[in-house]
Amino acid sequence: MEFANKTVVITGAAGIFGRWIAAHFAAEGAQLCLADMRKEALDAVVTDLGLDPVKTLLHTTQLTDETSILELVALVKARWGAPDIVINNAGIYTKFGLLDMEIADWDRVFGVNLRAPFIISRAMAKLMIADKRKGSIINISSGASRQMRNGSVPYCTSKTALERLSKGLALELAAYGIRVNVVEPGFAPGSTVSELSDEYVTNMLKRIPLGRSSGPNDAPSAIAYLCSEKASFITGAVLSVDGGNSIGTFETGELGKTLGTAARG
Template identity: 50%
Template sequence: MFDDIKGKRAVVTGACGVIGRWIAEVLHEAGATLCLTDARSQDLETLAKTLGLSGNSFVMPADLTNEASIVALASEIGQRWGAADILVNNAGIYPSAFLLDTTTAEFDRILGINLRAPFILTRELATQMVRKGVKGSIINISSGASRKMRRTACVYSMSKTALDRLTKGFGVELAEYGIRSNALEPGFAAGSTVSALTDAHIQNTVAQIPLGRASSRADVGNALLYLASDASAYVTGATLTVDGGNSIGSLAVHQDKKQAL
């Protein structure tokens, strides 16, 4: 269905996380050449071996809080490939703290990884695309939190709202070059080692999802491949929500209604 992904050069940030790994796997299976990046170098090497990366695919650790590190990553991509075809800005953190307890340093760290890094990397890689005449696809991994403020995660929510606006901004300004910029809101997927969640939080969240389950690799992968492929050639500045209804309603309310009936 997405045969045009084969041979395309794709960059995935935060590749060692749950969703990042899913994205890396589906792009690899679709035949893409990969550049996988994460702050965890050892985990990157393990992932590369697990996937069996070869040829022009490579992994490169990067500190997304450091502009020089991001620019170095972009430079390496330019030297190896000339330009990428697909950029997936997946890396993100979800610390939990009330605003009154959030330090300025933590505020800056959340915005740095969730918003500033996608801006810098997109700027650098899109510049390469323009120079090489590549009609690329930029996909920012957003969240339903961009539309609904979450208690103890207000800075995270704000970062995703801003990321959605940045997505549209790049969509407007890169359209003349045939470069598309879209956002993908995947469903809830537990297991992050960067922003760990308690078992109680995981159970409570899944219990409230209208379609009754957490996200799967297929859910994320199919949506990602759609936005990365020519199947979405006329789509830019859009947000594709694939979260089982988690951002629009609560299963608990539906259950109350059923009980009342």
């Protein structure tokens, strides 16, 4: 029970990764504050994971609304004073060509993927500092931060900026013993917020060198490590947990078969 009685705040908690992260920390004894814009989906997380209501707080957070975000922060402060761990997991992936997209769509992507993590990290860090708590902040990014994708430029750009923001936060919060790191999870299809076509999923899976999509223990285990005492000397780091997807292009077709045969031989 490595995180027994530790307080963990998770945004986007009703999504695929959010559920997996919540399950991992709950199994390690943490008390959770789960935030998501979908109330019924949050309630389902509590039921499906069998979470202890005494150790669980829920907040329906609109991440494009600063007032809503600050209500989340106030809820955590009222209950626990300060969190030990904050995981900015929420994000939206959109498919818009730059020439066709509305400015409002651009603003929404950056509002959720960059502005909200900034507001949350800063506000939660202030609680940690006031409580003299050496906490940990994890920002969830993507390999898209290093490689542009046609039709997803706003998402890629927002994740690049999030990683730079994370390093800046790590630098400025180090004096208070607060560590800030980034995890880039692997591809996990099935999101109900950012739905993907079957064709897109098939093509993405073909690119992953280790031959599978992300599972329920992959990213959460990496996040837990970075939040643990084992990683007490790590801050400002970016950890890819993506089956090698961010390394480069993975060959498919006849050349891929040849390479696979050579490797097995």
